[in-house]
Amino acid sequence: MRTGTGTGTERVAVDYPIGRRRAEGIPLLLEKFETAVAGHFGLKQAARRL
Numbered sequence: 001m002r003t004g005t006g007t008g009t010e011r012v013a014v015d016y017p018i019g020r021r022r023a024e025g026i027p028l029l030l031e032k033f034e035t036a037v038a039g040h041f042g043l044k045q046a047a048r049r050l
Contacts, residue, residue: 018025038046 018028034050037049041049
């Protein structure tokens with residue numbers, strides 16, 4: 001962003017909580033859940049549970 005005097009700041013990314021866009025958020029939440037289950041139970045046991 002540049003101001004009228006020519007100075008500026010670097011670009012800043014703003015991330016919104018997943019819940020704001022439900023249709024987009026559900027696949028992300030499922031992926032996060034599957035990763036957590038696999039980390040806790042191991043891949044073989046997680047595959048049976050999911």
